[in-house]
Amino acid sequence: MDVTVDKVDGVARIGFARPGKKNALTGGMYARLAQAVMDAESDDTIAALLLHGDRQAFTAGNDLEDFLANPPGPDAPVFDFMQALSTARKPVVASVNGMAVGIGTTMLLHCDLVYLADDAMLVMPFVKLGLCPEFAASRLVPARIGHARAAEALLLSEPIRAADALAMGLATRLLPPDDVFGFACAQAARFALLPPTAVQETKRLMKQGDAVGVARQIQDEATVFADLLHSDEARAAFKAFLTRPRGG
Numbered sequence: 001m002d003v004t005v006d007k008v009d010g011v012a013r014i015g016f017a018r019p020g021k022k023n024a025l026t027g028g029m030y031a032r033l034a035q036a037v038m039d040a041e042s043d044d045t046i047a048a049l050l051l052h053g054d055r056q057a058f059t060a061g062n063d064l065e066d067f068l069a070n071p072p073g074p075d076a077p078v079f080d081f082m083q084a085l086s087t088a089r090k091p092v093v094a095s096v097n098g099m100a101v102g103i104g105t106t107m108l109l110h111c112d113l114v115y116l117a118d119d120a121m122l123v124m125p126f127v128k129l130g131l132c133p134e135f136a137a138s139r140l141v142p143a144r145i146g147h148a149r150a151a152e153a154l155l156l157s158e159p160i161r162a163a164d165a166l167a168m169g170l171a172t173r174l175l176p177p178d179d180v181f182g183f184a185c186a187q188a189a190r191f192a193l194l195p196p197t198a199v200q201e202t203k204r205l206m207k208q209g210d211a212v213g214v215a216r217q218i219q220d221e222a223t224v225f226a227d228l229l230h231s232d233e234a235r236a237a238f239k240a241f242l243t244r245p246r247g248g
Helices: 027-042 064-069 077-086 105-108 137-145 149-152 164-166 177-193 194-231 232-242
Strands: 003-008 011-016 048-052 057-059 092-096 099-101 115-116 121-123 174-177
Touching: 003 027, 011 027, 011 115, 011 177, 027 164, 048 177, 057 092, 057 105, 064 115, 064 232, 077 194, 099 105, 099 137, 105 121, 115 164, 115 177, 115 194, 121 164, 137 149, 137 194, 164 174, 174 177, 194 232
Parallel strands: 011 048, 048 092, 057 099, 092 115, 099 121, 115 174
Antiparallel strands: 003 011
């Protein structure tokens, strides 16, 4: 199964499980991820959600071949996932090893606790592919790290090393690669020992000031993204990426 859900210690552990593709995400996976988040939100035995990949990679982002074969329309499952994650009432924890590419990075902006392996790498290569950011990244990244550093990350697609992500406020803590998942699970399980209404209301209060703006930005980005997806620039960029020499 390319999306796994394990309920342990009051935590819904939602995993990306396509190791042969570095956990690249397909339209079908987004549908299952959205459902997993919604199921966890409605399950009274679940206190928190945990997103994770495997020891080698968090996720390589969109599976580009699937993405081109099934370009996202207004009702695409990816938007269901964005809606579910960005409005989740329960705490969301991320355990990140290896690469977090594209939406692999932008989804972290909607997590409450983000634990990175000290050799992890975040990259948002939207412009390189002739596209624009998504998941409100064009709003949240500058707000989090400042315009100048956001310009490098979003306009130049400059990778962000784990230590820099921590310094910029994109991560909660760095850990040795073998320790990330266990530590993240333990932190997520702590929420099961806390009063759930107090946790959820505090999260709501922390996020409510920007909630309307974030929702609007997700929609605005989706409109521009759809237009750019059909441009000559994007077609050329995708072709260059898909036909690049192995290891390039």
